[in-house]
Amino acid sequence: MFAIAPTDLDWFDRLKTGPVPRLVNFWTPTPWNVRRLTVNDRFYFLLKHPIRKVGGYGNFDSYVEMPAEDAWEKFGIGNGLDSKEDLIAKVRNFTARRSLATLSGNPRIGCILLREAVFLNDDEFVAPDNVGHLFPRQVVKLKYFNDVDLLAPALGASILAKTPFTLIAGTGTKKQVSRKDRKGQAVFRQVILRNYGHRCCITGSTQEELLEAAHIQPYVDSRSDHPQNGLCMRADIHRLFDSGLITIDSSLQLQVSPKLKDVEYVKMKGQPVTVPALIEVRPSAKALEYHHDQVFRPKVNA
Known part of the structure; x- marks a missing residue:
């Protein structure tokens, strides 16, 4: 089973600016009593008018209900807002517009908790009707589907490597491609993070x-987004790796360029690198x- 739910544009845009927390709260202004979804069911974000396309998804973790203040304490910016005050104001605004209940200073909300959420670029959005999943405009909450999920392949929702990674011709230039201009990067990140626990x-x-x-x-290009061409790295380590100041040798040990002077990093030389069991x-x-020979900078004066 999977579900599609109309999604607030502000919530989506705030989380899209990332980094995306491991647990995201797709909160509802009043409890929705979600019971039909099970762990790891796919939950798609259908962006509201005027977009009306699926712009991302997450994997269902659980559903709970709690006061908005508690949701902020537990999930922070995973609520798609910048502060507790903003969250409560947003909930109260939804409630007031629909006259759903007496306004409360700390309203009780539904929390659809999602793991490994992905927020796609605009040119990657897909209208569900275009792949055979009809979603009438009258639906204001989520809609469940027992069909074969045709959104997943349309969105590139999984990177399944059928063949081993091979080097891609045309590298060796210093041209940088903005991550915002790369299709599939949100999916690639979640796949790599999951593979590395x-x-x-x-x-x-x-x-x-x-x-x-x-x-x-x-x-x-998109062929670079192969699971075997990815490593999960802390942001600062990633910068050093891309800059050729560290590399990984054939024994899966970390090597450090003599250009790198910071003791914190130098002492990591020779450290074993953790890789997936699979x-x-x-x-x-x-x-x-390739990285060792073409990107790494092993000489002091080079």
Whole structure:
């Protein structure tokens, strides 16, 4: 089963600016008593008028109800707002417009909790009707579907590698491509973080807001978004990796450029790198070799 729900544009845009927390709260201004979804069912975000397209999704974790203040304490910016005051004001505004209940200073809300949420770029949105999942405009809450999920392939909702990663011709330039201009980056991040257990492969950090998906062979096009061409790295480690100040050798140990002087990083030299247990998603040896030979800066004066 999967579900599609009309989604507030402000909530979507706030979370899209990321980093996306591991647990996102798709809150409802009054309790919806969601009972039909089970863990890992896909939950799609249908952006409200005037867009009316699916712009992202998450995997269902659980449904609970609680006062808005408690939701802020538990989920913070995972509520899609910047402060407790903003959350309560937004809930009260929804309630007042619909005269759903007596206004409260701390209203009780429904919390549809989602893991591994993905927020796509505008040109990646898909209208559900275009893939055969009809969603009438009269639906104001979520709609359940028992059909085969045709939104997933249309959105690129999973990166399944049928063949091992191979190096992509055309690299070796210094041209940088903005992440906002790369299709599939939100999906790539969640796939890589999941493969690595939401843990930096170098430092072991699990702070979700700091974790990023690094391309081993620098990004060329969508073929670069292969699970074997990705590493889960803390943001600062990712910057060093992209800058050629650290690399990973064939023994899966960290190597540090002599150009890197900060003791905190220098002492990591020779440290073993943690990789997934599943062989199919471990980093490509060819990609690591490319990074070591073409990106890493091993000489002091080079």
